[in-house]
Amino acid sequence: MSSMEKNKSVLLVFVQASSGVDGAASLDAEASKGLFSLLKDRALSGVIKRAQFAIPPLSLMILASVDVPGVTQEFCDLRFDRLPLDRHWDLVGIGVQTGAARPAFELAARFRQRGTKVVLGGPYATIFPERCREHADALVIGEADDIWEKLLEDLRDGHLKAEYRQGAFPDLSLERPVSKSMLDIGSYFTTNVVQTTRGCPFSCDFCSVHVMNGHRLRHRPVDTVVREVERFLEQDRRIFFFLDDTVNADEAYAQELFSRLIPLKIRWVGQSTTALGENPRLLETFARSGCGALLVGIESLADASNQAHHKFHNPAARQARCIRAIRDAGICVYGSFIYGLDGDTAAMAGTIEEFIEETEIDVPGINLLRPIPGTPVFDRLADEGRLLHGRDDHEAFRFSWAQEMLYLPKQMSLEEFVPSYTGLTSRVFTIGNAVRRALRAPTLPSAVLMFNSLYVHMYGLSRRDLRKQMAGLRKGVN
Ligand code: B12
Numbered sequence: 001m002s003s004m005e006k007n008k009s010v011l012l013v014f015v016q017a018s019s020g021v022d023g024a025a026s027l028d029a030e031a032s033k034g035l036f037s038l039l040k041d042r043a044l045s046g047v048i049k050r051a052q053f054a055i056p057p058l059s060l061m062i063l064a065s066v067d068v069p070g071v072t073q074e075f076c077d078l079r080f081d082r083l084p085l086d087r088h089w090d091l092v093g094i095g096v097q098t099g100a101a102r103p104a105f106e107l108a109a110r111f112r113q114r115g116t117k118v119v120l121g122g123p124y125a126t127i128f129p130e131r132c133r134e135h136a137d138a139l140v141i142g143e144a145d146d147i148w149e150k151l152l153e154d155l156r157d158g159h160l161k162a163e164y165r166q167g168a169f170p171d172l173s174l175e176r177p178v179s180k181s182m183l184d185i186g187s188y189f190t191t192n193v194v195q196t197t198r199g200c201p202f203s204c205d206f207c208s209v210h211v212m213n214g215h216r217l218r219h220r221p222v223d224t225v226v227r228e229v230e231r232f233l234e235q236d237r238r239i240f241f242f243l244d245d246t247v248n249a250d251e252a253y254a255q256e257l258f259s260r261l262i263p264l265k266i267r268w269v270g271q272s273t274t275a276l277g278e279n280p281r282l283l284e285t286f287a288r289s290g291c292g293a294l295l296v297g298i299e300s301l302a303d304a305s306n307q308a309h310h311k312f313h314n315p316a317a318r319q320a321r322c323i324r325a326i327r328d329a330g331i332c333v334y335g336s337f338i339y340g341l342d343g344d345t346a347a348m349a350g351t352i353e354e355f356i357e358e359t360e361i362d363v364p365g366i367n368l369l370r371p372i373p374g375t376p377v378f379d380r381l382a383d384e385g386r387l388l389h390g391r392d393d394h395e396a397f398r399f400s401w402a403q404e405m406l407y408l409p410k411q412m413s414l415e416e417f418v419p420s421y422t423g424l425t426s427r428v429f430t431i432g433n434a435v436r437r438a439l440r441a442p443t444l445p446s447a448v449l450m451f452n453s454l455y456v457h458m459y460g461l462s463r464r465d466l467r468k469q470m471a472g473l474r475k476g477v478n
């Protein structure tokens with residue numbers, strides 16, 4: 001049999017982030033050297049992977065579901081699996097997130113040294129293709145849903161190209177059934193990950209979704225999504241994650257979709273805007289369709305900050321009322337703040353703390369602004385001379401769990417801001433607060449306890465690493 005006739009084998013690899021959501025480790029390897037902290041970090045990393053974040057990557061599930069005769073695809077999730085280097089692969093596909101490009105490039109190099117071809121795709125390959133080109137034999141620029149079939153055919157036929165570029169955004173009205181056959185279902189907290197829309201009509205300057213997926217909201221047909229939920233339920237009866245950035249972005253669509261899901265009696269979580277609290281009909285439908293928790297991006301409680309960062313759909317005055325309405329409907333709220341935006345002063349720390357208490361938010365998340373290369377805020381901060389690393393040094397803007405400052409806040413010096421931030425997280429994330437939040441949660445009390453308890457640990461790491469960074473900056477070492 002000639003090599004052209006042999007089945008081509010493709011491996012899709014998910015690369016974990018080295019800190020933060022995929023692992024509860026300190027950025028400072030030295031600080032974790034003690035046996036106790038090492039064991040604690042490792043154990044917690046394991047818990048996080050299993051309990052909190054370990055859901056499969058929908059991107060690679062979509063690619064693995066594309067069926068091309070003469071090509072077989074397998075999947076390796078580096079959170080659980082060893083790299084299958086003992087086998088022959090004709091092509092390895094790796095998704096590259098901005099902030100985690102280095103591990104992806106290192107992995108690509110390992111395969112290429114062995115003569116295996118590598119294709120890179122995902123947000124970083126889309127936004128910065130020139131920086132990825134030398135690390136890959138082929139690049140996929142854009143959403144790969146349509147491109148992948150063509151690429152696999154070219155691989156099979158022996159003429160893989162160096163670049164595949166999305167023309168128009170893929171038409172989501174076409175049915176592309178997502179298969180789970182690539183997954184070891186038991187490894188995950190749940191494998192029920194579903195996306196109903198893509199693109200975002202908003203333009204928050206710290207976000208790369210509108211850069212990558214465009215400003216027009218694209219919908220999958222309600223029927224298709226309902227069929228997918230039914231099919232997924234046959235293999236896995238656990239909770240569903242609707243991965244949409246804003247599951248209520250089109251209220252009429254969401255109303256229709258979630259009404260149709262009520263009879264399926266699923267439990268689900270997702271991300272929404274707080275505006276949901278002002279739509280009692282949709283709120284009731286969400287609750288009746290099994291919504292247990294929603295992550296809402298509150299960002300700042302100062303309109304000046306939200307406006308400075310082009311987040312116009314979140315007037316501060318409405319936030320508390322909306323959050324109470326969502327909780328009153330029996331849905332837990334994960335409230336995500338960013339402290340240190342351009343309108344924030346040190347008084348904001350107290351305002352956030354009081355707001356969390358008053359609204360009884362179930363799981364607070366108090367983030368630091370991460371300027372992601374390729375986002376409008378990154379370019380603006382660079383132009384204003386406020387980035388702490390060179391604008392071309394993308395590696396310095398790595399993923400981390402609020403563990404390092406990457407920019408200079410506008411209204412405060414670092415010396416004022418960092419203690420204000422660490423003081424805030426040390427007051428908000430305590431074991432006592434974790435238990436109180438679990439006891440008053442409208443539903444899912446054990447999940448609320450687990451998230452808050454993990455955050456006690458993770459914000460502890462954040463404080464340790466930030467203090468270390470500040471000491472370094474004082475000494476003139478970054
Ligand atoms: C759900 C989600 C999570 C979940 C689950 C992640 C998981 N295991 O899948 C959790 C909460 C764990 C998470 C974590 C993080 N996330 Co997140 N997340 C998302 C979210 C909301 C949806 C991801 C998704 O499934 N999209 C649907 C799929 C179909 O789209 P896609 O991933 O873009 O894939 C398409 C293309 O990119 C391309 N493609 C992707 N991979 C590959 C690979 C190959 C080989 C090819 C050819 C093509 C290709 O084809 C796909 C199909 O069209 C996105 C926002 C978004 N709308 O995408 C943010 C997003 C991806 N996350 C982001 C960030 C910053 C993070 C964290 C760093 C957060 C943190 N501070 O720790 C971590 C990083 C974790 C990691 N190891 O990558 C950013 C990434 C920014 C960037 N430019 O890279 C995004 C875009 C959000 C944002 N507001 O900017 N995240």
Ligand code: SF4
Binds near residue numbers: 208210245297
């Ligand atoms: S942060 Fe959310 S609302 Fe804002 S642009 Fe990104 S996806 Fe859209």
